Every structure is written in C-alpha cells, then in structure tokens.
Amino acid sequence: MKTLLIMRHAKAIPAAPNQADIDRALAARGESDAPRIGRLLAAQHLVPDLILSSAALRAKQTAELVAEAVDFTGRLELLGELYMALPNTYLKALHREGNSQSRALVVGHNPTLDDLLYLLTGEHESFPTAGLAVVALNIEDWSELALPGQHRLVEFYRPKHIA
Numbered sequence: 301m302k303t304l305l306i307m308r309h310a311k312a313i314p315a316a317p318n319q320a321d322i323d324r325a326l327a328a329r330g331e332s333d334a335p336r337i338g339r340l341l342a343a344q345h346l347v348p349d350l351i352l353s354s355a356a357l358r359a360k361q362t363a364e365l366v367a368e369a370v371d372f373t374g375r376l377e378l379l380g381e382l383y384m385a386l387p388n389t390y391l392k393a394l395h396r397e398g399n400s401q402s403r404a405l406v407v408g409h410n411p412t413l414d415d416l417l418y419l420l421t422g423e424h425e426s427f428p429t430a431g432l433a434v435v436a437l438n439i440e441d442w443s444e445l446a447l448p449g450q451h452r453l454v455e456f457y458r459p460k461h462i463a
Contacts, residue, residue, distance in 0.1 A: 302437040302445075303454075304394075304420070305341070305348055305405040307366070308413050308427035310334040310459075312358035322356045322383055326365075333430035333459040334362045338369025340462055341405075346434060348405035349374045352393050354382035356409070362430070363407045374401070382408050387416040387447060397442040404442075419447040423456075430459040 310330030315321055326334070341347055347370045353363035355378040367376055381389055390406055397404065413427045420435055427433070434454040439445055 301402075302439050302442065303346070303403040304435045304437055304445075304451075305346060305403065306413055306417055306427075306433040306435065307337065307362070307405060307407045308410055308429055308431050309354070309356070309359040309362040309407060310337075310365070310430040312429070324356070324358050326358050326361045330358065330362065330429065331365065334365035335369040336459055336462055337430055337432050337457070338366035340432070340457060341366065342370045344434075346403065347372065348403045349401040350397060350404045351376040351407065352382065352390075352404060353378050353407040354385075354409060355380040356383045359383075359407045359409065363405075366405070366407070382406070384409070385412055387412060387419055390416055391445050391447065394442045394445055399441045401442070417453070420449045420451045421453040422448075422450070423453040425453070425456050428458050428460070432457040 310333045311327045312324040313327045353359045433456050436452045
C-alpha cells in the first residue's frame, strides 16, 4: 500500500510585464499557507518519504516550505516535466521510484491535479492554491500506478479550513 499526497502550489503573485509564468514567485499568503500544510502533514503523521515538484518557482518554493515545516529528510526533486504536464507525466515520475518510498508528495499545477485526482479516485475536487489530497493507493510498487485507477481519497484539505 502506498500513499500519494497531491498538492497544488500555494498562492503566487501575478506575472509582471514580460515575466514568464514559470518564474512567478509565491505571494505572502502562499508563504504562510505552504508551511501550514507542512505542519498539517506532520500532525497527521503524513510526512512524505519523497517530494516531486514542478520546477516552476512557485511550486519549488511551496515544496521547500512544506519540507522545512515537516523537518523533511528525504529527497526533493524539481522536475521541469511536471510544469504544464498531463496526469500521466506525474505517474511516469512516480514509476521511476519502484518500491523504495511508501509516501510521496507531488507539488504541481491545475487543471492537471484536478484531473489526476479524478482519474485516480473518481472523486471530483477542485484544488485551491495549497490544497492537498491524501490518496490511498492499492499498489505495492509505484510502477503499478496506472490511470484510470480505483484508489481511495482519504482526505482533502483546503488551507482556509486549517488552523
């Protein structure tokens, strides 16, 4: 059994004129919401073994703030392929992990994460910024993860509902 934590990047600032979307940084609210999610993961005993994040600046900053808040000691990978990706791209990144990690956190973007969650669980949820889904996967090895799946959405967290 594996657990997949799916998180949308925290709130970002609007793009400045001539600024590439990938270079948008976190807004003040994002800088406070990301560690809040990290503290929640720690409190719920959901500290990931691995973090795979989009290489977009706002996702990278989100992943780093979550990692810091949970005293993360695993591997954090920034993957350019997760920026503007399709759901299968997230699966391919996880497939490379084999059986070495039991709990992985992916940090990325919408609408892909909404689609990924639906394809894995059949549940319709819309990820707000810094939203987090906890999915119990009926697999023993990450290479078994496929779409569509019949996995279970354990919990869906919205930062505005977390103290």
